[in-house]
Amino acid sequence: MAKGLLIVLSGPSGVGKGTVGNALRKRLPELTYSVSATTRQPRQGEENGVNYFFRTREQFLEMIEKDELLEYAEYVGNYYGTPRDFVEQTLEQGKDIFLEIEVQGALKVKEKFPEGIFIFLLPPSLDELKDRIRGRGTETQATIDHRMSVAVDEMNLMQHYDYAVVNDEIDLACKRIESIIIAEHCKIR
Amino acid sequence: MAKGLLIVLSGPSGVGKGTVGNALRKRLPELTYSVSATTRQPRQGEENGVNYFFRTREQFLEMIEKDELLEYAEYVGNYYGTPRDFVEQTLEQGKDIFLEIEVQGALKVKEKFPEGIFIFLLPPSLDELKDRIRGRGTETQATIDHRMSVAVDEMNLMQHYDYAVVNDEIDLACKRIESIIIAEHCKIR
Numbered sequence: 258m259a260k261g262l263l264i265v266l267s268g269p270s271g272v273g274k275g276t277v278g279n280a281l282r283k284r285l286p287e288l289t290y291s292v293s294a295t296t297r298q299p300r301q302g303e304e305n306g307v308n309y310f311f312r313t314r315e316q317f318l319e320m321i322e323k324d325e326l327l328e329y330a331e332y333v334g335n336y337y338g339t340p341r342d343f344v345e346q347t348l349e350q351g352k353d354i355f356l357e358i359e360v361q362g363a364l365k366v367k368e369k370f371p372e373g374i375f376i377f378l379l380p381p382s383l384d385e386l387k388d389r390i391r392g393r394g395t396e397t398q399a400t401i402d403h404r405m406s407v408a409v410d411e412m413n414l415m416q417h418y419d420y421a422v423v424n425d426e427i428d429l430a431c432k433r434i435e436s437i438i439i440a441e442h443c444k445i446r
Numbered sequence: 447m448a449k450g451l452l453i454v455l456s457g458p459s460g461v462g463k464g465t466v467g468n469a470l471r472k473r474l475p476e477l478t479y480s481v482s483a484t485t486r487q488p489r490q491g492e493e494n495g496v497n498y499f500f501r502t503r504e505q506f507l508e509m510i511e512k513d514e515l516l517e518y519a520e521y522v523g524n525y526y527g528t529p530r531d532f533v534e535q536t537l538e539q540g541k542d543i544f545l546e547i548e549v550q551g552a553l554k555v556k557e558k559f560p561e562g563i564f565i566f567l568l569p570p571s572l573d574e575l576k577d578r579i580r581g582r583g584t585e586t587q588a589t590i591d592h593r594m595s596v597a598v599d600e601m602n603l604m605q606h607y608d609y610a611v612v613n614d615e616i617d618l619a620c621k622r623i624e625s626i627i628i629a630e631h632c633k634i635r
Binding site for chain 1: 565566604605607608609610611621622624625626628629630632633634
């Protein structure tokens with residue numbers, strides 16, 4: 258049986274990965290989506306094993322220790338990571354698996370799965386990205402400047418990806434991602 | 447301005463290239479379709495410059511002489527070929543151009559445009575292809591056997607292509623081709 262495809266969606270902070278990822282879940286319910294592990298507390302309505310695998314800090318550190326995570330990062334005091342087992346089992350079953358993760362994490366996954374399909378989500382323009390980062394809330398100018406500089410650094414990592422998808426409209430971005438998956442299945446290797 | 451993509455659809459005799467090509471014209475009317483030159487007589491309703499460029503044998507031989515054709519072949523006593531000018535002009539304008547041609551011709555085009563996207567249309571199975579070749583009309587067993595052997599030889603050339611699209615249902619085949627075009631436009635080169 259042919260192995261499934263590992264599909265990674267990433268892109269700079271503020272580009273709308275989460276929104277596109279959620280829209281894709283509705284558009285392509287037959288695709289298997291990786292569930293991240295995290296040490297943060299479940300929010301109202303979040304289910305263990307569905308939205309996240311909720312783990313204690315101790316459990317998470319043990320997962321790191323045992324190399325059970327394809328990638329992980331600490332963000333605002335909490336750990337987030339991609340459990341390796343679920344990804345590998347899904348691929349072995351001949352099914353595709355979709356990961357929506359940060360740019361640095363995606364490059365870590367690429368070291369382990371160079372044959373994966375790496376999609377970089379782009380803002381329509383840098384100005385648009387700035388607006389989105391600013392639009393998030395009530396951050397200070399210094400915070401906005403810092404986030405913007407991180408985002409620009411992340412943009413420079415696009416060269417390591419296979420595809421660039423512009424997030425001008427969510428539906429269009431989803432259609433492009435779906436097209437990439439269909440095309441990759443037609444590829445003669 | 448970015449150049450357009452050269453997209454070539456080919457596949458063994460009897461696989462349904464023409465049917466899929468025609469369905470694609472309806473589905474993607476914004477795509478530019480290459481118009482072949484031919485020495486055969488126009489059929490009822492066919493227009494010069496739309497269905498074909500109708501040429502005399504003398505004119506066609508002059509086009510060959512002047513290297514004005516990307517590929518050509520003789521079939522049942524008539525010449526068919528792809529005028530180079532129209533293809534190159536379309537690409538220069540930044541527009542994609544679509545060619546639906548025979549397997550041997552496609553490989554000739556690949557020599558001139560290695561950066562083109564070469565799509566091989568596959569029958570769902572060899573038995574299905576045999577049925578389609580047989581189903582064409584009232585050919586003798588010897589003719590059917592010959593066509594089948596040509597088709598099998600053509601199938602072996604699939605390795606030189608970028609994508610394989612199964613023609614199980616015309617709509618699905620068209621969707622796959624459309625997906626390949628969208629994905630290729632997202633590719634980071």
